[in-house]
Amino acid sequence: MSALMTVEDVRHLRTGAHFLACTIDPTAIYVYAEMIEKAMENRVLELISIDELATDDLVVAIGMVTQGLLIADMPPVGDEFIGCIRAIEANLGRQVRAIYSLAAANINGIVPLMVGLQSSLPVIDSDPMGRVFPLISQTTLNIGHVPISPIALMGVTGERAVVEAENPQRAETLVRALVTEMGGWAATAMYPCSAGQMREHGVHGSISRMIRIGEILDAETSVGRKFQQLAEFLGATRIARARVSHVEGLSRPSDLGLPALPSSVTLVDERSGQIIRLEIQNEILLALVDGAIAAAVPDIVSLLNSEHGTVVNIDDVRVGDVIDVLKITAAAQWYSEAGLDLAEPKAFGIPIEHPRRQHA
The missing domain is CATH 2.40.390.10 (CV3147-like)
Known part of the structure; x- marks a missing residue:
């Protein structure tokens, strides 16, 4: 069932995303949580179940890929992910109906909420990792042979690229090289697939789980x-x-x-x-x-x-x-x-x- 997220949900999600990564540096998670809370003052954020989408609806993974530069050192200006979504739509000639997290922990556990607010697209309560892994090829969608590309990237300097590669490991190599050249991080949209494919191969309840973990850990x-x-x-x-x-x-x-x-x-x-x-x-x-x-x-x-x-x-x-x-x-x-x-x-x-x- 769809639900409108609250500021308290975002705060708990922040804690849950931190817990499941036990990350080196959680600064970016907290920076993004503050941005999301501010944006929610005049916008609505909808969290939906994968079952609420039509089987052939186009959905896409949203996530940061980093290579040496901490996101908090040079935060995104705001339009990077929207540009990536538009590039995927132009490449495929179809409209994206919903977005989902590339990972269910760390910064990528929370970034799609901001993108949902910016784009007015619903955020799916699913992801293709169920945790966080360092490589974009380490996903349950890859296990299910769902194509990783086209992959759209936009980096620190505003440069953009679209990668088309059938082999996920080769896509990994190309994306890492581009991210390095783009300045150390890139906003990305990848694994464009049908809601039916995501339903079959994804990990579900990801965002709800992080929120519940946060409720437990934030309690007195x-x-x-x-x-x-x-x-x-x-x-x-x-x-x-x-x-x-x-x-x-x-x-x-x-x-x-x-x-x-x-x-x-x-x-x-x-x-x-x-x-x-x-x-x-x-x-x-x-x-x-x-x-x-x-x-x-x-x-x-x-x-x-x-x-x-x-x-x-x-x-x-x-x-x-x-x-x-x-x-x-x-x-x-x-x-x-x-x-x-x-x-x-x-x-x-x-x-x-x-x-x-x-x-x-």
Whole structure:
């Protein structure tokens, strides 16, 4: 069912998008949330279910692609995404009927709300990741063989491009090169598809889920109560409550052209003595407990302050901090063979298979 979003929804969405990414730098999420709240003073923002669209309606993914430049350092001026949507429409000769988030976390979890306000297009409560991944080819639409292109881009300097590439990995390479040349980030519209394709291959309830997570974490309740509600709502489990003993930057190389800040964090569970190790590449990719895999991408690993129940930014982790390390299961599509091929640790250059992979 469609619903008109409120300012409170946006604030909770901001927190939920932050939690599901446990991002390096959440500044852009908060900048966009403020912009959206201001724009909602005189505009209506409609959130719809994919089922409310006709099967052949054209829908398109909206998202930021970054390559070295933090969006908060040079924010968009406002017309970039509208230009991308118009370029897709011109390329396909069809009108876009609704937009959806490229990812259900971090900045791309919230950007489509601003675009919905600017364009008067409804925002679909679905996405093709169910979390955030660094590569535009790492989507459930790719798993379902839905074409990624045409891809429209508009960068920092106002330059525009349209990429047509059948292979998603090749599209990734071309888009990254363009984003670098365009100044470090680009607004993009991609994966233009029918509502029927999105219904079949997307992850649904994405925005509603982020809002509900935000409601839980923003509430004036105890950390224990917050965790209990996250467990009930998301099936979240606590890997450990542990104290940070070591933070190591560039602990392993990133040689696959991935947008990454490789690092590792070691923690000690002071009650059990267990050693927890987190391997990070923008997001947390791997959590080990005494050397055994406790969580591995595509699992979602997030960090909460053990005293306040607030999200801990990866970049803010310091020796001596006591942190709750949480695991959330990703969308079911990611645990298929095709999904694991795209998103298990090996896809990020870590020579480990996900424990769920089935061997013939």
